[in-house]
Amino acid sequence: MKKTAFMRWIDSRLKANPRLAREVDELVSEMKLEQELVALREKRGLSQRELAKRLGASQPYVAKLESGRIKNVGVTTLVKYARAVGGSVTIKIEPKKRLAARRARLRKAG
Numbered sequence: 001m002k003k004t005a006f007m008r009w010i011d012s013r014l015k016a017n018p019r020l021a022r023e024v025d026e027l028v029s030e031m032k033l034e035q036e037l038v039a040l041r042e043k044r045g046l047s048q049r050e051l052a053k054r055l056g057a058s059q060p061y062v063a064k065l066e067s068g069r070i071k072n073v074g075v076t077t078l079v080k081y082a083r084a085v086g087g088s089v090t091i092k093i094e095p096k097k098r099l100a101a102r103r104a105r106l107r108k109a110g
Helices: 005-016 018-043 048-055 059-067 075-084 097-109
Strands: none
Touching: 005 018, 018 059, 048 059, 048 075
């Protein structure tokens, strides 16, 4: 896909501001998680109300969870949600690509 002028502008702003880039990365990660939660629930044919019953929670709580309005969701909550929709949770910690590349350059230089 060819990048638009706007996409190139965004890239330049993120490159110039590492703090902003980290914040954007965090927000995108949160959005992906929320989208995965909704997709799995819908794939199982469950409404928010049905899922809430399985969780022992309210439908508004499920809506807030899926929309990202609940911040700092705990692993226990994610595991309960996943089990309620017949899924599982896997946590994978990886070095960020930029950080790994920077460390590799430092090792070569040092």
